[in-house]
Amino acid sequence: MRATARLVARADRHGRTTLTELRGESPLLLRQVPAAGGGRTVYVVGGAAGPLAGDDLRLDIEVGPGAVVRVQTVAASVALPGRPRTVSRMLVRARVAADAVLHWLPEQLVAAAGCAHVTESQVDVAEGGVLHWRDELICGRHGEQPGHAEIHTWVDLAARPLLRQSLTVGPDAPGWSGPAVLGGARATGSLLIVDPARPAEPAAVRGTLTRLPLASGPATLWTGTAPDAHTLRGLLDGANGLSSIAVTAGAEEHRVVRVG
Amino acid sequence: MTAPTMLLLLADGRFPAGAHAHSSGLEAAVAAGRVTDLATLGDYLRGRLATAGLVAAAFAAAACRAAEPSHPRPSPSGEADQSRLRPPPNGDGDRARLTPSPGGDAGQVRRAALARLDAELDARTASLAQRSVSRRQGKALLRAGREIWPAASFDELPAAPGGPHQPLVLGLVGAAAGLDPAQVATVAAHATVTGSASAAVRLLGLDPYQVQALLVRLAAACDATAAQAARAAEEPPERLPAANAPLADIHAEAHATWEVRLFAS
Incomplete structure (x- = not known):
């Protein structure tokens, strides 16, 4: 399945964000809801299972000067096996202008057994732009080993x-x-904040x-x-709240090795 | 191609660049209880090779290529596998091309190429502790390189406060020694596994024969990583490998907080 979706946000003269372009196709459907402070929240709604190997999905996001956009997904996506000897691809390209804000906070990507998946994110942030970018990968559904998954992030x-x-x-x-x-962890993720x-x-x-x-x-x-998706989300949510990590820096891994 | 002895000299742990002082994250991995024996050491080395080893080898090979005008970059039309890789942002990919324009200053071109590699390697090294270590190691290797090859030019390396990144210096040292990019990648990949392996003997008291046998078993993987890195080094800097490992960042930052440690990294 091939699909492309595109989201273009601009700020109007009152500083409110409007989506001048919002189009998608199954399984990449976009739905907007108003957000606090004149921004916009867009949900990526999976219109089908997957991605399945063989799928080629592209999402382009353009946030113009002064616009504020938050993109979320309604559920985790599960990369699944599909046509033999093919991979599923998800390419996300985002451009964030000066004074623009993009929060990319999707649910987890689960690499199911036998999957062959590549996610690639290419983000250009102009000087003065704000970006929050979260990526979470879960290696296998419950009790299974993951297939092949690659996550490339270029900012x-x-x-x-x-x-x-x-x-x-x-x-x-x-x-x-x-x-x-x-180290045996089934879940890994990161949160990038450019501000x-x-x-x-x-x-x-x-x-x-x-x-x-x-x-x-x-x-x-x-x-x-982390051992699982829930614990990982807790870590990254806590990270965004900040404060606690600095004072306890190194507390748990801080151990001195003595070698004879 | 050069005399094999030169390759061996550069790959030798006794080359005076301070490599023996680094465990490359192993000391922290041992302290966290993740590496405890020969089997977990093998897993550790395989993971390092596929991540930090591949990136270091690719950047070393690319720096060697930048230093050595006899290894021009392929033409844009020769670029393959576009779908998996990032297109040059803003159409400025040509800025990275190293073929000097007619009458252009080859030194300037090398300087720009090395600065670009330095920035790309910074972007692949999220951990501040790892960036500092790479630059400290680069500084130490640069000191050796300048003494051993006084005629070679290292002045085109970017002037960063902490020193130049180690893989970039390795590329230039390799070029000064007459190695080609593939050989430089082999030196880098080999150092990835041997450095941590000899640290393991001290940290875990492992049998040195068993550790050496493990290195012998990893030799083919090491060669494969070097070959992959040398191929990747033909790409523009923004497309070089960026394989990362969450625990490498976590281990490096944890290690940096210790007051007492046996190894510098």
């Missing part, structure tokens, strides 16, 4: 590289669940959540691993 800020990350899990990814990558009004926060770590000031900020990335 530019003011036309300079800000974040480049690719995470690959599944039978073709050596060591993915081992002690160098996920000129909020300087990058100092590095900190608590348990399996870490806060990372990026090199060409103002931007901070929270990265974590």
